[in-house]
Amino acid sequence: MAYYDEYHKYGDEPIGIEPGGKAATYRDLENLSREMGESIGGRTLVFAFCKNTIGSMLGYLSFLENRVVPLLLDAHINRELADELIRTYRPAYLYVPKEQETEWEGEAVLERYGYILLRTKHPKEIPLYEGLALLLTTSGSTGSPKLVRQSYENIQSNAQSIAEYLKLDASERPITTLPMNYTYGLSIINSHVWKGAAVLLTTKTLFEKEFWEFFQEEQATSFGGVPYTYEMLKKLRFFRMDLPSLRTMTQAGGKLAPNLHREFAEYAAREGKQFVVMYGQTEATARMAYLPPERSLEKYGSMGIAIPGGSFTLIDVDGQPIDKPDVVGELVYEGPNVTLGYALSQEDLSKGDERGGRLVTGDMARMDEDGYFYIVGRKKRFLKIYGNRVNLDEAQRMVKEAYQDWDCACTGVDDHMDVYITSPRAEDREAVAAFLSEKTRLNQKAFTVYSISQIPKNEAGKTLYKELRP
Amino acid sequence: MAMTNLEKYDKAFMVNLKVKKEELPGLKYQGIASWDSVGHMDLISDLEEAFGIMMETVDVMDFNTYEHGKEVLAKYDVKIE
Numbered sequence: 001m002a003y004y005d006e007y008h009k010y011g012d013e014p015i016g017i018e019p020g021g022k023a024a025t026y027r028d029l030e031n032l033s034r035e036m037g038e039s040i041g042g043r044t045l046v047f048a049f050c051k052n053t054i055g056s057m058l059g060y061l062s063f064l065e066n067r068v069v070p071l072l073l074d075a076h077i078n079r080e081l082a083d084e085l086i087r088t089y090r091p092a093y094l095y096v097p098k099e100q101e102t103e104w105e106g107e108a109v110l111e112r113y114g115y116i117l118l119r120t121k122h123p124k125e126i127p128l129y130e131g132l133a134l135l136l137t138t139s140g141s142t143g144s145p146k147l148v149r150q151s152y153e154n155i156q157s158n159a160q161s162i163a164e165y166l167k168l169d170a171s172e173r174p175i176t177t178l179p180m181n182y183t184y185g186l187s188i189i190n191s192h193v194w195k196g197a198a199v200l201l202t203t204k205t206l207f208e209k210e211f212w213e214f215f216q217e218e219q220a221t222s223f224g225g226v227p228y229t230y231e232m233l234k235k236l237r238f239f240r241m242d243l244p245s246l247r248t249m250t251q252a253g254g255k256l257a258p259n260l261h262r263e264f265a266e267y268a269a270r271e272g273k274q275f276v277v278m279y280g281q282t283e284a285t286a287r288m289a290y291l292p293p294e295r296s297l298e299k300y301g302s303m304g305i306a307i308p309g310g311s312f313t314l315i316d317v318d319g320q321p322i323d324k325p326d327v328v329g330e331l332v333y334e335g336p337n338v339t340l341g342y343a344l345s346q347e348d349l350s351k352g353d354e355r356g357g358r359l360v361t362g363d364m365a366r367m368d369e370d371g372y373f374y375i376v377g378r379k380k381r382f383l384k385i386y387g388n389r390v391n392l393d394e395a396q397r398m399v400k401e402a403y404q405d406w407d408c409a410c411t412g413v414d415d416h417m418d419v420y421i422t423s424p425r426a427e428d429r430e431a432v433a434a435f436l437s438e439k440t441r442l443n444q445k446a447f448t449v450y451s452i453s454q455i456p457k458n459e460a461g462k463t464l465y466k467e468l469r470p
Numbered sequence: 471m472a473m474t475n476l477e478k479y480d481k482a483f484m485v486n487l488k489v490k491k492e493e494l495p496g497l498k499y500q501g502i503a504s505w506d507s508v509g510h511m512d513l514i515s516d517l518e519e520a521f522g523i524m525m526e527t528v529d530v531m532d533f534n535t536y537e538h539g540k541e542v543l544a545k546y547d548v549k550i551e
Contacts, residue, residue, distance in 0.1 A: 205500075205507055206507070207499075207507045207510055207511075207530070207531060208499070208531055208534070209528060209531040209532060212531070228508075232507060232511055235511055235515075236527050236530060236531075237526075237527045238527075240527070241527065386508065434488075437503065437504075438503070441503070442508075443503075443504060443506055443508035443509055444488060444503075444504055445486075445508055445509065445512060446508070
């Protein structure tokens with residue numbers, strides 16, 4: 001892939017640093033890529049179980065180098081969901097943390113940086129579309145086998161565009177706060193590696209002092225967060241922390257409450273830092289819009305303008321473009337980072353570009369007189385919970401499958417799902433909340449379960465979600 | 471009868487982390503699914519409210535086990551016994 005020349009140029013500069021001073025250079029990546037190429041020897045599918053470590057990041061980058069297509073999954077994914085994906089996509093290799101080696105079936109063929117490459121029993125040669133680079137889950141949590149197909153051009157153009165509008169260079173040191181199998185976390189890696197920067201990799205969270213010790217020690221310059229991250233940072237009295245190395249905070253993964261947007265923009269203005277609100281979807285590789293930091297305060301509540309190389313239009317219910325400001329329509333994005341399409345099975349991996357660079361986002365938005373966009377709602381039935389997309393219909397289906405004696409309907413707002421069940425029993429409410437928490441790997445507090453006598457439906461049997469009340 | 475500090479402390483864990491009393495000893499941050507960052511911040515807010523204190527950021531982060539939490543609260547003159 002075209003990254004190669006760039007890597008070569010950066011040579012002995014660090015690419016990844018872990019707590020305790022463990023580091024890897026761009027040359028280490030070149031070497032690993034060569035070994036990976038020799039071990040795999042050709043284009044095929046691999047499942048990579050990711051953590052924010054050097055082994056995980058270099059593995060991913062070396063798969064891209066070798067035109068081996070990885071599906072990125074969380075190393076702590078629910079095992080049943082992982083098995084279901086393996087049955088559906090039949091990967092020839094699994095790339096797993098060393099400590100999980102015995103949990104997976106396969107013959108170890110390469111071990112580097114705490115990761116092991118396992119050869120499974122599935123055939124190596126499968127039809128893969130030539131442009132296909134990478135696979136990511138849409139809602140990693142609800143067990144849907146639906147994957148987003150991203151091309152080499154998608155990844156490269158989006159990384160370049162992000163590096164351009166954030167003005168990244170080799171002196172940057174982003175610290176990981178998001179999983180790398182999550183498109184936003186991955187985009188931070190892609191855009192910084194493109195510029196020869198070093199990524200500070202930690203499995204610790206913002207809630208652990210080791211995170212902040214590492215942050216200070218290695219002089220982190222930026223981090224990213226979903227709306228929930230910023231809520232928590234405020235509770236952690238972030239505004240009182242002394243972080244001289246910090247230059248930039250970015251936000252994506254859902255709409256930030258306008259007052260929180262303003263508070264962080266004010267903090268940034270006061271401290272000489274940048275707060276950059278952004279907008280994106282896995283279907284657009286990662287990023288579609290950003291709010292230039294110098295206008296963050298003035299335009300708080302807005303997700304900004306299209307990224308370099310992209311453009312937005314708003315369309316009305318008939319699909320006609322809206323040309324007046326302050327009229328709500330569905331947001332349509334065009335750009336080289338619009339992904340190829342979805343896959344539901346291994347066979348779909350041979351499909352080409354189904355979108356032609358145009359993505360109908362499903363988000364409802366309006367544009368102000370200066371051309372800045374504001375998200376006002378969502379067309380599709382899903383929530384963003386702690387930055388994770390959770391499909392309400394899938395959650396509902398899972399509950400109905402697991403508890404066939406009663407009916408269920410899911411609704412809610414971002415960061416909180418309301419679940420209605422037709423069982424009056426408290427044990428059932430508790431069990432459903434625990435079940436959804438277990439399946440989605442999200443804290444049980446995100447789910448409130450109510451008992452109602454019946455789910456309101458119209459004559460055609462369609463659920464009337466607006467009439468659901470506890 | 472009024473609750474003792476230990477009872478209030480245990481209750482905050484049991485309510486926020488959905489655990490039983492016998493599971494409390496040895497409980498660690500990220501040792502169970504419910505004690506993730508979401509559970510943590512709610513646990514801390516409940517404890518702050520129960521004992522009428524405001525914890526410093528470093529103490530919020532240092533509060534990482536059921537046992538060590540008692541030592542952290544001792545800094546705020548809250549004796550868990």
